[in-house]
Amino acid sequence: MIPLLALRDVHAGYDSIEVLHGVSVHVDAGEVVVLLGANGAGKSTLLSVASGMLVPTAGQLLVAGQDLTGTGAGDLARAGICTVPEGRSVFPSLTVAEHLLMMTHRGVSAADVEERAYARFPRLADRRQQSAGDLSGGEQQMLALARAVATEPSVVLVDELSMGLAPIIVAELFALLRGLADDGVAVLVVEQMAQAALDTADRAAVVANGRITHEGDPERIRSVIADAYLGVDPLARQETT
Numbered sequence: 001m002i003p004l005l006a007l008r009d010v011h012a013g014y015d016s017i018e019v020l021h022g023v024s025v026h027v028d029a030g031e032v033v034v035l036l037g038a039n040g041a042g043k044s045t046l047l048s049v050a051s052g053m054l055v056p057t058a059g060q061l062l063v064a065g066q067d068l069t070g071t072g073a074g075d076l077a078r079a080g081i082c083t084v085p086e087g088r089s090v091f092p093s094l095t096v097a098e099h100l101l102m103m104t105h106r107g108v109s110a111a112d113v114e115e116r117a118y119a120r121f122p123r124l125a126d127r128r129q130q131s132a133g134d135l136s137g138g139e140q141q142m143l144a145l146a147r148a149v150a151t152e153p154s155v156v157l158v159d160e161l162s163m164g165l166a167p168i169i170v171a172e173l174f175a176l177l178r179g180l181a182d183d184g185v186a187v188l189v190v191e192q193m194a195q196a197a198l199d200t201a202d203r204a205a206v207v208a209n210g211r212i213t214h215e216g217d218p219e220r221i222r223s224v225i226a227d228a229y230l231g232v233d234p235l236a237r238q239e240t241t
């Protein structure tokens, strides 16, 4: 199978500082892949490369087998790559319906966008006239996901899905991501909280210091993390001096 998204031996960073030192990761249609790693490991940088916000200094970005390295974020969005950035990017004073209205595109009507979003996120339907600022944190994250889904993406990138949310909400959000993948979307999600992520993932990888140090099925990664309690923590930030 040709992965919907693949990074091949990607090097990237900011100015002269290299953050990713040769990272390869891929996501197939229908898969949820989780990237775990400590603060500063390079997870968000990797997502920036995948979304075209950051151009790699070496290596390739392939979308459905097509080399799109160096094309802009706009081209990658048109290729079906969609990002849910860290920190629930909602506008507090706009209503749920207004957020979805912004996502009308390619001649899809506002009614269709809303209908699609509410079919997947029924909780938002009850709150369609509510300001996003008055939603719970979990509902705001749901709205951020709903906006992403409205673009009918083939690849969804999610940064720090669970941040600041209660475990029960996190489980619900992961179930929504699972549902997206089951419909054929390739989902790449970055997490610091391992457990809920590993319950949902088809595959997982650990990022440390700009490299993938472990990857495999969730059970294997779970044992890697468990082993860490006996020795070196693969999720711990290692300072480079």
Ligand SMILES: Nc1ncnc2c1ncn2[C@@H]1O[C@H](COP(=O)(O)OP(=O)(O)O)[C@@H](O)[C@H]1O
Residues within 6 Å of the ligand: 014, 019, 037, 038, 039, 040, 041, 042, 043, 044, 045, 046
């Ligand atoms: N815009 C930026 N400019 C300069 N350095 C950055 C920028 N964003 C991140 N970094 C640095 O890159 C490294 C990796 O950061 P990041 O990818 O955000 O890690 P993570 O998402 O795993 O916490 C860190 O050392 C961070 O300070």
Ligand SMILES: [Mg+2]
Residues within 6 Å of the ligand: 043, 044, 045, 086, 159
């Ligand atoms: Mg980050």
